[in-house]
Amino acid sequence: MTTVAVDSRCIKYLRMLGDxxxxxxxxxxxxxxxxxxxxxxRITLEQxxxxxxxxxxxxxxxxxxxxxxxxxxxxxxxEPLWEEDLAHWIYLSEELKEWRRIExxxxxx
Amino acid sequence: MEEDxxxxxGELIRRAQREFCDVxxxxxxxxxxxxxLKLRGRWRQYEIAISEVILPQARIxxxxxxxxxxxxxxxxxxADNEVLRKVYGSDFGKHQYDLIPHKHGPEKQTxxxxxxxxFDDFVNWLHNNL
Numbered sequence: 001m002t003t004v005a006v007d008s009r010c011i012k013y014l015r016m017l018g019d020x021x022x023x024x025x026x027x028x029x030x031x032x033x034x035x036x037x038x039x040x041x042r043i044t045l046e047q048x049x050x051x052x053x054x055x056x057x058x059x060x061x062x063x064x065x066x067x068x069x070x071x072x073x074x075x076x077x078x079e080p081l082w083e084e085d086l087a088h089w090i091y092l093s094e095e096l097k098e099w100r101r102i103e104x105x106x107x108x109x
Numbered sequence: 110m111e112e113d114x115x116x117x118x119g120e121l122i123r124r125a126q127r128e129f130c131d132v133x134x135x136x137x138x139x140x141x142x143x144x145x146l147k148l149r150g151r152w153r154q155y156e157i158a159i160s161e162v163i164l165p166q167a168r169i170x171x172x173x174x175x176x177x178x179x180x181x182x183x184x185x186x187x188a189d190n191e192v193l194r195k196v197y198g199s200d201f202g203k204h205q206y207d208l209i210p211h212k213h214g215p216e217k218q219t220x221x222x223x224x225x226x227x228f229d230d231f232v233n234w235l236h237n238n239l
Contacts, residue, residue: 087170
């Protein structure tokens with residue numbers, strides 16, 4: 001358990017809504033859930049941009065660049081900085097998994 | 110942990126601003142376990158493209174110098190088919206997700222395996238070779 005300092009005015013308002021511990025717990029949970037939903041939307045949008053740019057999903061793209069010599073040659077000509085897109089795509093995929101897990105955990109509690 | 114990652118990204122931005130002109134940060138995110146940065150800048154007549162992605166299990170980097178949109182030199186550790194074949198030969202299929210530091214030559218026509226690079230290594234390389 002971690003203690004968080006809260007402004008005394010907020011404590012007064014929390015008490016107006018019920019048991020301050022419970023109301024504060026729910027408020028924090030709702031805030032995190034809302035942030036998780038926002039994060040998921042933002043990540044999904046960025047991923048969709050990469051999928052549109054390369055015309056495939058992340059797994060297919062990784063497969064193509066590591067196994068398909070002709071595709072790689074064309075890609076290096078057309079998108080010479082594709083490596084940085086791939087790195088950020090991997091980052092987004094890991095972030096999405098984590099935020100979805102958080103969303104599920106909090107939605108179920 | 111988050112402070113370390115935020116500090117590393119912040120330091121990289123400061124160094125980039127010291128070394129390059131017209132530095133633009135395109136992406137910057139830090140979480141307790143991951144961080145990323147994508148920036149652009151200019152050094153002499155070259156366009157500079159820097160990317161760092163820090164994951165719990167790996168650091169994926171990409172440092173490129175371009176001229177007129179064409180690659181002059183690029184260092185990264187994302188293994189592609191050419192790099193995997195160089196390192197593992199016909200056995201490359203088992204190592205698809207390995208990170209292998211390498212260097213691309215002009216217009217990515219050449220490729221050679223290198224040691225792992227840092228931002229400072231890249232800047233030194235620019236000063237010594239371009």
